[in-house]
Amino acid sequence: xxxxxxxxxxxxxxxxxxxxxxxxxxxxxxELDRTEPMRSAxxxxxxxxxxxxxxxxTDQFLRELxxxxxxxxxxxxxxxxQGSDALREMANIVGGSVILAMSGDVCEYSLGLPELVAADxxxxxxxxxxTVAADGGVLRALWVQSSAAQAA
Amino acid sequence: MxxxxxxxxxxxILRMAIRKVVRLSGIEDDRIxxxxxxxxxxxxxxxxxxxxxLLDLNMPVMDGEQFAGELRxxxxxxxxxxVVVSTEGNRDRLQRxxxxxxxxxxxxxxxxxxxxxxxxxxxxxxx
Numbered sequence: 001x002x003x004x005x006x007x008x009x010x011x012x013x014x015x016x017x018x019x020x021x022x023x024x025x026x027x028x029x030x031e032l033d034r035t036e037p038m039r040s041a042x043x044x045x046x047x048x049x050x051x052x053x054x055x056x057x058t059d060q061f062l063r064e065l066x067x068x069x070x071x072x073x074x075x076x077x078x079x080x081x082q083g084s085d086a087l088r089e090m091a092n093i094v095g096g097s098v099i100l101a102m103s104g105d106v107c108e109y110s111l112g113l114p115e116l117v118a119a120d121x122x123x124x125x126x127x128x129x130x131t132v133a134a135d136g137g138v139l140r141a142l143w144v145q146s147s148a149a150q151a152a
Numbered sequence: 153m154x155x156x157x158x159x160x161x162x163x164x165i166l167r168m169a170i171r172k173v174v175r176l177s178g179i180e181d182d183r184i185x186x187x188x189x190x191x192x193x194x195x196x197x198x199x200x201x202x203x204x205x206l207l208d209l210n211m212p213v214m215d216g217e218q219f220a221g222e223l224r225x226x227x228x229x230x231x232x233x234x235v236v237v238s239t240e241g242n243r244d245r246l247q248r249x250x251x252x253x254x255x256x257x258x259x260x261x262x263x264x265x266x267x268x269x270x271x272x273x274x275x276x277x278x279x
Binding site (some may be wrong): 015017018019020021066069070071081082085086088089092093095096097099100103105106107109110111112113 | 169231240
């Protein structure tokens with residue numbers, strides 16, 4: 001099993017945003033303002049090991065992301081519904097990239113369904129984490145490897 | 153293009169994004185149908201002739217694999233072209249989908265152009 005580093009998590013996240021939504025994001029290296037409200041989603045995976053990928057994003061980021069996916073103006077985006085849906089789907093897509101990166105040639109991992117979670121369910125730190133920014137908004141990804149044991 | 157396309161995905165925003173690309177491929181908007189899971193997709197297929205299904209795999213209620221299984225059991229529907237559009241990377245599951253007759257797998261993340269190229273290819277092959 002390959003491990004996930006902050007660097008390749010950032011690469012996968014940036015690639016996902018560019019390929020799926022044509023959102024051009026850049027890695028953020030400075031410390032985040034942790035007081036800024038964010039919406040969060042997670043997706044679990046299982047296979048030779050188990051874990052969770054979390055994505056958290058500011059409303060500004062989600063507005064830009066949803067607007068780009070839909071081809072509409074940011075002012076026309078409902079961030080509660082469309083922004084949250086975009087966040088869930090992005091968790092799904094980055095999760096898919098993570099399990100492929102972990103697998104090498106043969107993928108034996110499976111993903112669960114992405115779901116929205118409250119901020120207090122997102123860990124403060126993780127085995128790998130990255131933050132990217134685009135259009136004044138911020139997206140944070142955390143990879144949590146919860147078990148090295150063989151999954152049932 | 154006089155073809156009907158069914159987009160099956162539990163994410164409304166992704167269905168809308170895919171619909172946009174399908175339209176750009178020359179399919180008229182009223183020929184593009186949507187379903188949020190496999191069960192809803194089977195309901196659509198009972199009422200509309202569909203030429204191409206763009207199918208997500210991980211969905212609540214009825215997932216893409218169950219849907220493809222139901223489709224193949226139905227002699228009226230088992231020649232409908234199905235393309236998987238999913239994050240799925242599990243080798244065994246993708247092989248099961250091919251065994252169920254899936255003609256192509258488009259892995260997310262994909263560029264709109266990837267889907268734009270695929271649609272006429274699949275519909276052309278089908279003709």
